[in-house]
Amino acid sequence: MKKANTHLVLNCIIAEESITIEDVVKKTKLSRPTVVNIIKELTEKNIVFKSGFAEYTGGRLPTLLSLNANSYFAIGIDFEYPPIRMAISNLKGEVVLSQGITVDRSFSRNRIIEEMFEALERMIGESGIPMEQFIGIGIGLLGYLKANQGISLEILRIPEWKDVDFKKLVKERFGLPVYMQNDIHMMALAEKRLFLTDRADDFAYVGIRPGIRAGIGLAMHINGSFYGGVHGNAHLLGHMTIDINGEPCPCGSKGCLELMAGEPHVVARYKALLGDDPDAESIRGIRDIHARSLGGEAAASRILDEVGSYLGIGIANVVKLFGLTTVVIGGPDGELYYGLLRDHLKKNIFKNMSGELDIIVGRLEEEMYPLGSCFLVIDQYFKEPTLDL
Template sequence: MASHLVGSFQLMKSLNRSLILNIIRSTGGISRAEIAKKTKLTPPTVTNIASELLNDGLVVEGQQGPSSGGRKPIILRINSRNFFVAGIDVGVSKIRFALTDLEAQIVLQNTIPIDDSMTEEDFVQIIIREILRLVETAAIPKDKLIGIGIGMHGIVNSSKGVALFAPNLNLKNIPLKERLEEELLVPVRVENDARAMALGESWFGNGVGAEDLICINVGYGIGAGILMNNELFRGRHGLAGEIGHTVADLNGTKCTCGNYGCLQTVAGHDGLKRAAMREISFGRKTLITDLINGDENKISGELLHKAALQGDELAIEIFRDAGRYIGTAVTNLIHIMNPSKIIIGGGISKAGPFLLDPIREVVKQRALDEEAKETVIVQSGLGDEAALIGAATLVLAEMFAVQYQNQKEIL
């Protein structure tokens, strides 16, 4: 019984600490008295925890705040550049690494290409090497790195930190959390890349303030990160959000998953490339032909966007068709999950209105009622860094987030 009570006391202490940290972070700076008012914690509790946070170097005292009479209060702020987080984005053709501060501002980053012959051991050792290199290059003490977040393509067991299946690496059951924590001696969090992006957008991007949102990552593959009531929704086996493998065309092209006509075969990178190559082979006149100069491998979302900006009808048509396919999938998601906001990210999303306008048009045409038709659909607010910041947010969210609504005071 005694150990249970000690454990409960430590839990409440941790919850109150996270509660106070998050209020300091979200307000940008606040006095102890205002923290007590907002949290309903007693002033002595706030003072004690604030002292701990100051001693730990997590917060600093700033300028004095306005006074309503008497001594001016001292403002507490997050000491954002005293500790750091590593974010890792494991994509299709490359692995991106970043070091961020406690406000998810990127301090340093690097990119490593993925070798087709990469083994599990190669993969793990590259991560270890690059994390150590970032820390050394940034000239920060190792104990200032408080965690590592990894956004993985494919299927992930986030609770165990295992990459169950990374199709583009052709690797299975990689115990990333166990291996990296053993080698680097810092906490490691592993999540599907689209879910990491959704978390990053909700904390630092275009999803701030939205309790329910869906972030769709459109690149080589297409995946969705679902946030409901401020919590990531993973599904029973971690498959929630795999909309790239929902059927868009029953008679379509074979997908990497083995099925036919998946959404990513018509609206992902390779689908857009196939559409361009097909029309060019039919003799259609297009600026794309001039831009690739006979090399079909040059066809990419970026090149198609460049052509679209110059008014090329084929490029515009390709994005419009992809947008309609995605718009149909988004409409289905709205009818199933009914989120307040849809965020479109990933490399293909850089096409902006060429892709987003047809998505919005389909939703307006096909959604059930007026409110559903007006679901907010926006581009990622984090752009190219969405996956990296999302990976870092896996650690930051755990550090700052308050997991329970009913907080109890520690007297």
């Protein structure tokens, strides 16, 4: 019960930025002695501090209480591979330090993990923050996982990566609580906290990753929280079947959306259309094709229209299934994909839904991706405990 009351008081202070004890009592409906005792403990732990005085209304001048954001810190990791991004944030989610590495694709599984560990140790050392001030490590991981157990079941782009007890490995190395979740969910969490604070509780975040093994992920924010399914693998949009007679996908299905609209497959189809064009080798990504389309090339425009159509169909299925009114297109090329899919998406949903659907471009930059994992750690730290009554 004490932990539950502490949770109420602490989150009340966080929500209000600065607040008096009397207002905490009113908002939490706890007794004044209970609130005073909790505030005393939080102050002794340096989590809460006296930040000033409220407006004078007679009698004793009321003291304002605020969260000491720099009392503790969270570590966040965005394990995309080959890029691995890391950040340290304070309790408000403000980035203190961020770094990243790009791992050689020829490295073994153990070498990849060791490279990440060494980079993380360097970042912690450079931050100058004592280990006792870190409250945990959050990891946004690609591939299939059992999030609660901290086990990474499979990462298709790393052939020998199977059933890795990643949580155990990280915890043994750093001695901190470790939390894992799907990488797109972590991107969506950061987007929500930073840029979607005034949006509806229900929205879909479509994260489109570029690169040699591009991914198309989805995170669903439903009734005020993200839904991950039993193991954290819910909403694998990239493996929605678009063409039942399509090419085999490494996941075991056929005609998956990633095969139809993922960057490497799109580039390959486009180069096949070009045939013997000597400039074909210069085409490395969706942006190159888009530049040619803007220059008036018919083949480039046709390929991009196909991409928009496939994405529009896939996302429309999600919108119709959940009755959504907001879709966020995230990733470094979010604005480009927004232009490709917007009309196709609206065309593939019911007319009465089309006018209500708000499609927006995500604002989260790549260097901010690990911040979602920092928020995951902070949320766990302030999480309301389960009470056995």
